[in-house]
Amino acid sequence: MEEPTPEPVYVxxxxxxxxxxxxxxxxxxxxxxxxxxxxxxxxxSAIPTSTWEEQHLDD
Known part of the structure; x- marks a missing residue:
């Protein structure tokens, strides 16, 4: 006996x-x-060190 073919699964x-x-x-x-x-x-740590250096030079 043949098994019935499964119906396609729709996604x-x-x-x-x-x-x-x-x-x-x-x-x-x-x-x-x-x-x-x-x-x-x-x-x-989120602040770049160059910002601190530039700020220090401006003072």
Whole structure:
């Protein structure tokens, strides 16, 4: 006896696109949280040293 051929599985494009955007936004949020946490932990590392040198020379 032959098995009936399975029906093709239809992918919901809207659901897939929504899921992909949601995952992208979650990854973006995690990256931003990590960056903000680094700035909060050490705010002076985010400022280039050339700014301090130029400011010192202007005084």
């Amino acid at each position: 919901d494009v809207d659901k897939g696109l929504t899921l992909a955007c949601f995952v992208f936004l979650c990854l973006f949020l995690v990256v931003m949280i990590i960056r903000c946490a680094k700035v909060i932990m050490d705010p002076y």
